[in-house]
Amino acid sequence: MREVAVIGGGMTLFRRRLLETGKELSYLATKMAMEEAGIEKQDIDMVVLGSAPDAFDGIHIKGDNLVDGCAAAGKPYVRVFNGGGTGVFAPIAGWWHVASGVADVALVVCEEKMGSCYPHPQTAFRHIWDPILDRPLNPNLVWLFAMEMNRYMTAHDIKKEDIALVAVKNKRNAVGHPCAQLADPNITVEDVLNSEMMAWPVQRLDISPPSDGASALIYCSKDKARQFTDEPVWVAGTGWTIDSTMWTNRDLYFPQYVANAAKMAYKMAGISNPFKEIDIAEPYDPFDYKELHHMEGLLLCDKGQAPILTREGVTQRDGDLPVCPSGGLLGVGNPIAATMGQKVCELYWQLTGKAGKRQVPGDPRVGVGQAWGDIMQMGTVIVLRK
Template structure:
């Protein structure tokens, strides 16, 4: 019999381009304190396992899970690291509780991207060492190539991608956590300098520092805790081909397969009608459109038109990235999916203040690890 699993606590720091006055440990500690207070738990007594998401190359430390217990209150307790986006850790925590092995699990993700001087060098290490890495191209050029293919295959036009950047940067103005809010016009976006054609600078998310901690609990444990539980209705994850030469360039296969898995668990048959808001990956503006289509929120080739018509605005038929997404909040590395998740939880609780989507009861959260990977995860939440 399936056990119900809830998110009972969230904690986070504001996201900033730079945070020289604090270490990643201090960011995590601050977020953990807030999450534990939100859930009404003592980490030394109530938590059965801790999961952190981190990439050793970005941390500058191997076996990173040995560096996380202190700030989480997890010393001498079960801790492990997942080298993937934070939604993978949510899925792992969900499964730990499903097995009956754990009643309460804590998931942590953070970013100190400002400490990384050469992020493109780290991304390049994920390229095939024989066929691709010796070419020494900037990994983000893959996004430009993928965008070009997406536009050709779907009939999407560049102005529709730019509207995503305009929308999300404007949404971020209502989000006190977001450092990259801006009241851009489409004309200003069109004038943005080119980066990796057809991708321009305004369509690329910038990095940020911050931390997010999430507390998961079984239904039985939830009854003992305070707060407003948000239920995990479904999880899914998938990795497409790691080989650049054989993957699909015009669609997000990983997102489609992840969503299919999560929808099956959640009992969702028509996501376009059943989902009330979506917090999905927008590392690049075109990716929001690509992911909308892969997630079944619209038909292939329709996402650009929906954005153009205002359907994805906060008061539209299907609000998408009301938080500002990564374009407005900043890209948080492996913690990016947790930022999307925390936003969705706030809406389902009714705690999103000025950006609240009224009446939201089902939320879709999706993540992608970024170039050059083709891995992603999906979580469906409900109240």
């Protein structure tokens, strides 16, 4: 496999609804990434699009609808998606285009437009459930998270106060992010605990919002990297694993499939002690407990220990292991696939010292990003290193 460098990233504003079409948002994010990398459309060999369920946009096979915005007209192009896992899976797919040698320069675009769906994007989520056993019960997607959160809390005797700390940290971290939808410099644990009860144990401020937005990332091969940049960041490892669809046949307290994906990525990156060797983590945080659940899945700590690290301040921006310094999905927003902006672009910006007000101190060198999707079964992991 060839070594692959990241040379540019871009992101649009994340908001509940944006005026621009998905195509236009893809263009805006891509254009920013191209400017950072210092390349033009003709320099791009191949394009990967990540976008989650069609039902949000209401445009089926939306990959072809977005082509022009993705600088892909006339080029090899493929869309990949595995629900929430897409934000890290699309950059994994972009990586293999260059690692395999079939492309020298590859562009990854991730787009989501959830605001078009009425009365609420939740309505579109109804279409992902099993039609025989689940849909007759009129499920809401929040139930899944509530059931997993409850199982996790019960298995380790975790208090809601400790989980709320994650929402507080991430919404405060997002204050330095120009694209952020829900940044809040003054939010407290009490605010989270007093917010509206949605589906116990999930409350309003435990959840990231639905959003419109797009993000983009540009890769190039090692032999071309010096042409574009003096400070390349390398893809050191990638991993992805899916578990069975039968989520009522396993214990939800630990995401084994995330651990399997992490092991695959760490092996490739030569990482044997993730907590010591990783400087920044961007685990997928659509809900506050998910950051903790995924820190454990990423083997950054033992099972049940993530709330303790959080309480002790280890995961703060200036802690020993900053977690979600971008502000995460909880603070910046959750346009599903486009969260590549927080989970992968952010690592690139942090490792190159370009994260501005969000910059993690101490010259971070290794970062791990992760996403999670389908029906509580998909883990996608990427390790970047400078």
